[in-house]
Amino acid sequence: MTIKQSRIISTVLSPACGVWLRSQVEQVKELQVKISGGDRQILGGYIPHISIIADHAVYQGLHLSKINLSAENIRINLSQVIKGKPLRLLEPIPVTGQMLLEETDLKASLASPLLSNALTELLGTLLTSAGINQPNELLKDNPIKWQQVTLDNNQLTIAGVLANKSDNLTPVAIRTGLELASSHVLRLAPLHIDTPLESASRNLDSFELDLGSEVDIEELKIMPGQLVCRGSINVIP
Template identity: 30%
Template sequence: MPPSPSTSQGSRLISRVLPVAVKFWLQTQLDDIGDLSFEIQATDRQVLTGQIPGLALSAQGAVYKGARITAVNMQARDIQINIGQVLRGKPLRLKQAFPIQGQVVFAGEDLAVSSTASVLADGLLDFWQTLLAKADVAAEVAAHYGPHTMAWQDLTQYQSKMETAGSGLRLHLISQGEQQNAPQTPTELCLQGKIAIDQGQILQLTTAHWGLPSGDWVPSEALRGFSWNLGEHIDVQSLAIENDRLSCQCAIMVQP
């Protein structure tokens, strides 16, 4: 389906040139865009000074740095662009950071695929690295999975996978090859838990269980209240997991 941009109270020049420039800029930020629509919320006078007070965007099947986003609905505001260069046929450039707010949805299948080969995969490996660097967590892993835990300190030979599990998430850390230096090391760790939001930037495990090779689930004492800081440029208002879909309501700052 072709994109359906529109402007409000804009001249023919602006209505023809600016949507094309915005669409091209979006294409440079994303690996792929499925069904896309956006509305430029600005008057002719505002646009000619390089100001876009609002931009509403919705898309289905977008891909960002390998992450497959099932659906996104966002509202951006206070955008400043190089309008003079745009009108001369140059690419759109941002002149300063601006906030966007809205909802991002991952279906279970998209979440699982994204967690193995994308910017999300890198974040998950960082999460596991931080987790296993904690002495009490390492001791708990050794107690449940065996004493050969030193191999977990180097995660270059592992990949992480994330999937929905009821109203929570299930994380896997999986070996991609044989561990020659520690052949008795298990080839997979599995952690399941529910997540709460604290102060917008911090994800907190409210429950955590280890999934053992035997199929049993055992609660984690070491991970009680474990938290993960997402950084100052993101503000998560809500995170919900229902019907095999993860939905996140959040606000972030887009950097030039």
């Protein structure tokens, strides 16, 4: 290894990866990036392996307690990075790893429009499956403020309040078990919905949520106060 090559790798690539990753999150308590590969490979824009460990990161309002990721065969625009351009992926890459979500961080994530809107849309879909007419229109006129997440053994409870036009608040909750129907399909079962819309409560045997073919989940475990997910996802540039 020449001194020039060593300086390019240490002073350009690693900081550029760190800057790019930090630009993707709103905050992160700790971030570790480890790059492996030969000089010629890396200087040609090819990274054989990269590992990333992050603690208490916040992405689009979503609080992630701990993530441990690794990826291989990564191609980047290193020639442009050297000239001061932002780092960019040139090809899709499979990323594998494990994610730990703590109950407190999930509760904090409820303030994110990304998660809040997704939960409201999910509730509308569940209510449609339960036979309630036009629940999405009802939920549009009666917004939900999600407030609480509880994690127990194989049990997830998400609760909030529904506000009507008179600002009267009514409790709403989704209680469900969570398991893998396949590597990219989550099965919610048994499933119970507490809602004031047309009925005090509704039960569904199960409901399946397809996360897409780019997702491959190997393990999903709910424990008291924690949720652990292990698998891989294809990252598209």
